[in-house]
Amino acid sequence: MLERKQLKDRIRVTFVLPAETPPGSVSVVGDFNDWQPGAHVLEPRADGKRAVSVALPGKSAHSFRYLGEDNHWFDEADADGHDGTNSRLHT
Template identity: 45%
Template sequence: MISRSEPDKQGLVALTFSLPGEVSGPVSVVGDFNDWDPHAHPMTVGQDGRHTVTVQVPQGLSLAFRYLREGGIWFDDPQADQYDERGGIVHIPAVASGEPASAPQPA
């Protein structure tokens, strides 16, 4: 599962990657955001057995990523927005600043 936060004041979005407890052994999320370094974002196992990690990324990007399990086993997230030859792709849309479009306009 992949969840996205709203951008913070610096325009960064928190991407949280989460895998079910059935996945065994150490797992890392690797991708464009960490130069595909398997040591940069290891996932931690919570009390519920789920593996999770949160990564801060700039808004307005499309990033490729995959999971790397112990023993050199690569796998994709079934909830990725799309896939290409690098793996899953997650889209981080840019959020326009200013008032929402539905805000009343001055007369």
């Protein structure tokens, strides 16, 4: 799930997954972090889910995917779209 919040001059996008699906560590990788695994690792939050937030420029589009353990790549079901193997998000 993607959550968005308007900041002064950016959009905070929060990437949210269930606590244990998939099991193990998961990071979000995309063009906003130069596709660096581990740069944005989802962490547990109070509601029992796990999440990580990234501040992005408004009125922009980004490609991303999730990377789980054992090199398991997967997409965001609630993304704004897909471009081949990547999820897309529009701020």
